Amino acid sequence: xxxxxxxxxxxxxxxxxxxxxxxxxxxxxxxxxxxxxxxxxxxxxxxxxxxxxxxxxxxxxxxxxxxxxxxxxxxxxxxxxxxxxxxxxxxxxxxxxxxxxxxxxxxxxxxxxxxxxxxxxxxxxxxxxxxxxxxxxxxxxxxxxxxxxxxxxxxxxxxxxxxxxxxxxxxxxxxxxxxxxxxxxxxxxxxxxxxxxxxxxxxxxxxxxxxxxxxxxxxxxxxxxxxxxxxxxxxxxxxxxxxxxxxxxxxxxxxxxxxxxxxxxxxxxxxxxxxxxxxxxxxxxxxxxxxxxxxxxxxxxxxxxxxxxxxxxxxxxxxxxxxxxxxxxxxxxxxxxxxxxxxxxxxxxxxx
Amino acid sequence: xxxxxxxxxxxxxxxxxxxxxxxxxxxxxxxxxxxxxxxxxxxxxxxxxxxxxxxxxxxxxxxxxxxxxxxxxxxxxxxxxxxxxxxxxxxxxxxxxxxxxxxxxxxxxxxxxxxxxxxxxxxxxxxxxxxxxxxxxxxxxxxxxxxxxxxxxxxxxxxxxxxxxxxxxxxxxxxxxxxxxxxxxxxxxxxxxxxxxxxxxxxxxxxxxxxxxxxxxxxxxxxxxxxxxxxxxxxxxxxxxxxxxxxxxxxxxxxxxxxxxxxxxxxxxxxxxxxxxxxxxxxxxxxxxxxxxxxxxxxxxxxxxxxxxxxxxxxxxxxxxxxxxxxxxxxxxxxxxxxxxxxxxxxxxxxx
Numbered sequence: 001x002x003x004x005x006x007x008x009x010x011x012x013x014x015x016x017x018x019x020x021x022x023x024x025x026x027x028x029x030x031x032x033x034x035x036x037x038x039x040x041x042x043x044x045x046x047x048x049x050x051x052x053x054x055x056x057x058x059x060x061x062x063x064x065x066x067x068x069x070x071x072x073x074x075x076x077x078x079x080x081x082x083x084x085x086x087x088x089x090x091x092x093x094x095x096x097x098x099x100x101x102x103x104x105x106x107x108x109x110x111x112x113x114x115x116x117x118x119x120x121x122x123x124x125x126x127x128x129x130x131x132x133x134x135x136x137x138x139x140x141x142x143x144x145x146x147x148x149x150x151x152x153x154x155x156x157x158x159x160x161x162x163x164x165x166x167x168x169x170x171x172x173x174x175x176x177x178x179x180x181x182x183x184x185x186x187x188x189x190x191x192x193x194x195x196x197x198x199x200x201x202x203x204x205x206x207x208x209x210x211x212x213x214x215x216x217x218x219x220x221x222x223x224x225x226x227x228x229x230x231x232x233x234x235x236x237x238x239x240x241x242x243x244x245x246x247x248x249x250x251x252x253x254x255x256x257x258x259x260x261x262x263x264x265x266x267x268x269x270x271x272x273x274x275x276x277x278x279x280x281x282x283x284x285x286x287x288x289x290x291x292x293x294x295x296x297x298x299x300x301x302x303x304x305x306x307x308x309x310x311x312x313x314x315x316x317x318x319x320x321x322x323x324x325x326x327x328x329x330x331x332x333x334x335x336x337x338x339x340x341x342x343x344x345x346x347x348x349x350x351x352x
Numbered sequence: 353x354x355x356x357x358x359x360x361x362x363x364x365x366x367x368x369x370x371x372x373x374x375x376x377x378x379x380x381x382x383x384x385x386x387x388x389x390x391x392x393x394x395x396x397x398x399x400x401x402x403x404x405x406x407x408x409x410x411x412x413x414x415x416x417x418x419x420x421x422x423x424x425x426x427x428x429x430x431x432x433x434x435x436x437x438x439x440x441x442x443x444x445x446x447x448x449x450x451x452x453x454x455x456x457x458x459x460x461x462x463x464x465x466x467x468x469x470x471x472x473x474x475x476x477x478x479x480x481x482x483x484x485x486x487x488x489x490x491x492x493x494x495x496x497x498x499x500x501x502x503x504x505x506x507x508x509x510x511x512x513x514x515x516x517x518x519x520x521x522x523x524x525x526x527x528x529x530x531x532x533x534x535x536x537x538x539x540x541x542x543x544x545x546x547x548x549x550x551x552x553x554x555x556x557x558x559x560x561x562x563x564x565x566x567x568x569x570x571x572x573x574x575x576x577x578x579x580x581x582x583x584x585x586x587x588x589x590x591x592x593x594x595x596x597x598x599x600x601x602x603x604x605x606x607x608x609x610x611x612x613x614x615x616x617x618x619x620x621x622x623x624x625x626x627x628x629x630x631x632x633x634x635x636x637x638x639x640x641x642x643x644x645x646x647x648x649x650x651x652x653x654x655x656x657x658x659x660x661x662x663x664x665x666x667x668x669x670x671x672x673x674x675x676x677x678x679x680x681x682x683x684x685x686x687x688x689x690x691x692x693x694x695x696x697x698x699x700x701x702x703x704x
Contacts, residue, residue: 009444010369014681016681016682016683017362017682017683017684017685017686018682018700020685021696021697021700022700024697025697025700025701029694029697051410053408056405056408056419056421058403058421058423058428058456060423060425060456060457062456062457063456063457063458063459064459065423065428065454065456065459067408067419067421067430069408069410069419071410071412071417073412076410076417078419078432080430080452080454080461082454082458082459082460083459084457084458084459087458087459088690090458092361092458092460093684093685093686093687093690094690096459096460096461096684096685098461098683098684100432102417102432102434104410104412104414104415104417105412105414105415105436106415106434106436106439106442106444107415107416107417107434107435107436107439107448108434108444108448109432109448109450114682114683114684114685116684116685116693117685117693117697120693120694147691148690148691149687149690149691149692149693149694150693151694152694153694176691179689179691179692179695182695183692183694183695183698329366329368329681330368330369330370330466331368331369331450331466332369332445332448332450332466332468333369333372333445333448333466333468333469334369334445335445335501337531338440338445338446338500338501339499339500339501339528339531340501340531340535341468341469341472341501341502342381342472342501342503342504342505342535343531343534343535344373345373345376345377345381345469346535348370348373348374348377349377
């Protein structure tokens with residue numbers, strides 16, 4: 001199916017949840033994580049080009065609905081994402097997402113996609129991109145504390161992009177750990193199911209926290225983190241939701257996506273607003289150091305930024321022809337004479 | 353097709369351009385304009401309940417892409433809309449739009465729709481809603497200056513909602529006027545094709561300006577507007593784009609949708625930032641007077657606000673069952689176990 005050319009611009013390719021699962025399985029999870037990581041790196045290297053705005057949030061007593069737009073001047077993207085912790089009690093997802101990529105030159109949308117799965121992939125790809133310059137050399141073992149929806153994606157991103165061979169899993173719900181271990185079986189990585197967070201971090205050079213706690217929580221206490229560890233903190237991602245004890249933050253070198261957003265949503269909401277942090281894009285661009293010693297504790301305080309969704313949508317757009325997994329939606333009115341929208345409706349009469 | 357219930361919440365009804373044309377023809381343009389007007393009035397009467405933010409705009413040298421979100425605490429809506437004047441030279445639309453309605457309680461989207469046609473309908477419905485308390489009593493003749501895509505919708509909204517029986521049409525391009533007259537033939541209204549704007553306004557108690565000029569233009573000069581006229585100014589809707597001579601503004605009582613937006617985008621960008629204006633919702637709610645004398649010149653300086661799109665989407669949602677014109681999109685990932693997104697993908701393997 002053609003996806004460009006003026007004559008078909010009124011049709012917008014749509015990647016459904018089914019299509020997305022097909023794409024992930026066609027390409028392979030690890031390969032797709034690596035592909036998205038490449039696009040994220042590319043976009044972080046031209047960070048200054050992007051329109052960067054904080055999320056536009058509509059809060060209600062039970063949750064939040066957010067729009068996350070960004071643009072590099074050529075492509076434009078936005079993601080719609082909600083957060084409703086009480087949804088699981090009603091058999092619904094806490095977080096759902098979809099997104100649109102558009103052409104800045106014409107303003108026409110060029111892709112509509114589910115983004116619940118795509119966000120899981122980009123979050124894990126982002127963590128691995130950040131860990132490459134921050135994790136200690138020779139790291140081969142990662143603890144994953146919190147074994148929910150994001151855990152397997154994190155494991156496979158770190159296996160593929162950093163060569164991590166052993167994962168030490170812990171969750172307060174042992175069923176989640178078993179689910180995660182089962183899903184990762186047969187993928188060439190060693191899995192250790194642990195009975196406590198303390199056990200999980202033993203011997204791990206990288207510690208990933210990705211719990212779903214909604215309140216200030218202390219998943220990691222100061223004594224659990226030895227010298228040289230890289231912490232990949234995913235779960236603290238909105239005001240009032242953190243995972244790390246403040247003392248860990250105080251002895252870490254902290255790397256973030258976009259400081260104005262991270263200071264509100266990330267672990268560093270616990271710190272003074274002028275506490276020094278390093279923007280990750282500067283490390284990737286060689287403008288700031290990443291890890292500088294094998295004793296240093298590094299922390300990637302990840303909250304998820306619009307540019308990562310932009311990168312993921314850009315990657316997906318570039319896979320459309322290859323996978324053929326999309327349908328075209330008749331989304332853009334296209335009268336032969338732009339001034340005759342009304343006539344177009346009249347002429348449609350009796351055709352429906 | 354069921355459109356609610358937790359078991360189908362992952363499916364989002366989508367109204368395509370074809371569906372929308374079918375809906376307009378099923379319901380009838382005039383009836384649909386009246387229906388949307390009713391929803392707009394209802395929402396303007398509870399104006400203070402709404403989250404109101406200015407548009408979120410991404411500007412480029414050739415155009416703009418905007419997101420317009422709003423919420424009343426029960427429903428949430430946003431519209432995506434672009435503006436690219438140079439598009440017509442490439443056989444593309446200057447403005448395209450689509451929108452989403454979502455449930456604030458769960459954060460789930462409940463409707464995705466084309467909004468190029470729907471915006472044309474809501475803009476005309478809004479004009480008529482504003483004109484009811486502002487136009488002079490007994491008005492039966494309206495001039496329409498600018499006979500492009502919006503003109504017929506304006507005419508039919510004023511015919512249906514204010515009982516206007518004669519329309520005096522003028523456009524710098526006589527072909528646009530002929531197109532408009534042809535489209536309005538047989539709808540029980542009198543049409544006069546005029547050779548100038550001066551001729552068009554003769555005997556008209558309401559003057560609608562809806563030209564597509566991109567620069568400061570003077571479609572109406574001061575001498576063209578007599579005492580008692582209501583001006584419905586649609587075309588001045590972005591910075592640098594106005595239609596009325598400043599002197600007309602200075603002797604009019606000016607009514608606007610949302611002052612922070614209108615002062616940037618509307619005719620009143622020509623005036624001091626503290627020039628008095630009346631919020632239309634206050635007139636509709638009986639908190640401020642509309643027209644108070646038959647000599648008064650009233651001006652509705654319309655730019656289009658997010659709440660009107662919200663009303664239009666709400667109206668459309670309520671017609672879905674009645675018209676059946678939509679398809680369900682598999683847009684929201686819905687794993688049986690929310691923590692097992694990865695397992696859902698694995699299990700889909702071989703099913704695609």
